[in-house]
Amino acid sequence: MATRLHPLHGLWALTNRELAKWYKVPVILIISLIQPIVWLAFFGKSMNFAAMFTSGLNIPGLNIPKQVIDEIASEVLKANFGTTDYFSFLAVGMLSFITLFTSLQSGMSIVWDRRLGGVLSKLLTTPVPRGNIIMAKVLNSMIRSLVQSTIVLIIAILLGMRLNPSLNPLDILGAYAALALMSMGFASLFVTLALRSTSWESQMAIMNLLNMPLMFASNSFYPVKSMPWWLKPVAIVNPLTYVNDINRQLLLGITGGQSLLLDYAYLIAFAVIFSVIGIVLSWRYLSEA
């Protein structure tokens, strides 16, 4: 066999293997979309801050004109959320929510490969570069995240999310890039954590332990500045905060917590550091086993 193998050969075949398990079973896709949609439809639609302020607020003894109350309400909302439209604010948070959940699951598939039969042991006898075994899982998680985010975005728009009127395709591309970078970092981290684990249950436990805290220690539901002092540092290192900051600036056109440049720089560093660690550790682990 004189065929020269490309360093990335097998990457797409392996990614496609993972994707096939997903698109062949649409039930799993639908189930995974229920959570963010429930948040949007139930929580997002009911937690209507604008209506709370403006629907007939009247303080006895003080004769405040309705116009003043409306003005105050919109200023308070803007100061906190950057917009008077909390639903759209939350919808952006839901895009990172679905991406986070999808990425956390990537660790499961490597446990699965090892536990049930020797899919992994077979892959190791083929000339596929070791790093591609891991990168296929990361790539799979990125693709799934983006597809699911798109579905959540469409549903949010149907439910009343208002996008920036001057939105251009580059903004959408930017939003996807942010989600993809976050997915890459989290998926790499979780695949790496799962490398030595043979227990499906412990992987589940780690996922369940981390997903909610990661969500609530970010600006997905509320701004960082309304958090207690001890939670703020967590939110500041949490990649979700940066993704939401980018997406609110790009998709909603509101002023962000920091510059886009800083947001992207942080996400790129997050994605690159964890994927490099993932590739290096998995390469070493898979070749030494």
Next chain:
Amino acid sequence: MEVAIKAINLTKRYGNFTAVDHVNFEVYYGEIFGFLGPNGAGKTTTIKMLTTVTRPTEGTAIVNGYDVIKQPAKVRESIGVVPQEYTADEDLTGWENLMLIAALYGIPKREAKERAAELLDLVELSYAADRKVETYSGGMRRRLEIAMGLINRPAILFLDEPTLGLDAQTRAAIWDYVYRLRKQYGMTIFMTTHYLEEADRYAERIAIIDHGKILAIGTPKELKEKVGGDVITIEVNGGDVNIARKVIEGIDGVSGGVTVNGNTIIFKVRNGNTAAPIILEALNKLSIRATSITIKEPTMDEVFLEFTGRRLRDEEGSSEEFMRFRRTVARARR
């Protein structure tokens, strides 16, 4: 004969435990070479090192001309592996599994399709190609594994306990496929087994391994000869049994004691098939007539006992084997 596999002081240690201990052997192109030993003897560890899945602690091996430590990618391109476990992805169909493995070897799609169709035909799975592997029976899964191991037209095929957990009929069928494949593709086959009859029947040369060390290498016949050869039982009619005994004792190749029991003489000889006519002729000259003669080759079980000091059948690992078998079955059922 050209050497397909050469193990040079191949060693694997896990902490204080030495799984494979300075093993040396050669496998020639075109032969079926069997590794025979009980569970935990180091068979699978050896295969893992030869197939570059595990790195040797010491020593190395040359596979198809490439060093397993220095040129693992080249080794991987020249070999096919059918590991002990079921390795196909159960969520995919048989066809998809073959195409996936083909892609990992960098085989162009059109060629991969041709080969996959041919291999499925060969292992008689064409009818189940589009079914999910989770619906396959144990025998079907094993056949698919073999097809997966052959998709890259390997020069050397490694089979790790290819018939573990299968019933006798399926086992025979699997061997039939292996033989056909070898004939068709002229492959070298390296296999491990702890079934004595399989090693005896299907391997051209056998290495007996126990506690990580190779105790003997040779063709099944040579190994049996080393044990002391065949047992011949001759029943003589008339004449003097004791004279017959003296004659037999003087014949080249007869070893150990010659036992006389009434008219029956029992003795061991290096090669029964060539010794028998000589003995009959010698007896005939003295007018001693043999009424019956049986030549019995020693069994692999006796060979194994001779080299390892224990029997393979009733070894302590049998419960482990049973557990492994159960795991395999549980997987097959999923």
